[in-house]
């Protein structure tokens with residue numbers, strides 16, 4: 001384990017404590033060009049079956065933190081271990097193949113059909129590598145499209161699919177290598193209300209059907225979090241202000257502290273509601 005290029009992907013151990021999926025210790029990220037400290041002193045542990053919300057104001061460092069978990073970048077200081085492999089001691093291209101990462105900056109050929117886009121998740125490539133996809137791989141791509149409620153889109157070019165459909169197709173793509181960790185960077189970006197609810201339903205089903213899958217979702221809106229969200233991490237200017245079970249972290253007090261302005265947090269039917277004011281005292285949650 002932890003030898004250069006020797007990828008170790010743990011199997012489910014028979015233990016009461018779910019296995020660690022990712023562990024971050026004392027992590028700092030500094031941009032060499034601007035010398036800006038983007039992340040500072042981050043400690044975080046993600047276990048199998050946990051569903052994390054990653055929240056913080058614009059520029060707080062959420063995407064950067066997600067990139068560390070996705071083995072897309074290395075920390076300047078501290079250690080990042082993903083699926084039992086420490087960044088810096090493993091071939092990150094191999095490791096990335098075991099992590100589902102959906103981000104808005106993802107490059108996707110617009111003329112490729114939804115089925116083809118999902119297939120490319122098997123090879124982790126932008127363009128399809130046709131010779132690598134056998135019948136079983138093609139069948140899996142179809143099944144994942146069905147699971148994400150996109151079966152009828154299989155032959156439709158990705159570029160003409162709606163924002164909500166594209167989000168679900170990209171999640172199906174990310175699930176092709178059966179990842180233990182699924183990272184979602186603002187998956188609800190620019191979705192209308194029905195599309196948002198469809199995606200929330202899809203994430204809820206994923207959590208129910210895949211009990212050992214861990215997810216981390218970056219969002220700006222508590223209303224977008226499925227009721228299966230179990231944990232939350234709040235970031236402010238590159239530092240963690242709160243981290244733990246949602247019941248302890250998604251409170252008006254801790255959200256107010258994180259965003260630096262009064263925020264009310266309420267909960268209805270398992271989902272969250274948040275409202276921000278300016279200058280007023282935080283009101284009691286509804």
Ligand SMILES: Nc1ncnc2c1ncn2[C@@H]1O[C@H](COP(=O)(O)OP(=O)(O)OP(=O)(O)O)[C@@H](O)[C@H]1O
Nearest residue numbers: 031033034038056057058059060061062063064065
């Ligand atoms: N490649 C880069 N070069 C220089 N600075 C960067 C780079 N990437 C990120 N930053 C800076 O790092 C800080 C954190 O950026 P990051 O994208 O992680 O924040 P974020 O919380 O995801 O923001 P948002 O909510 O606006 O997407 C910002 O100040 C940003 O300008």
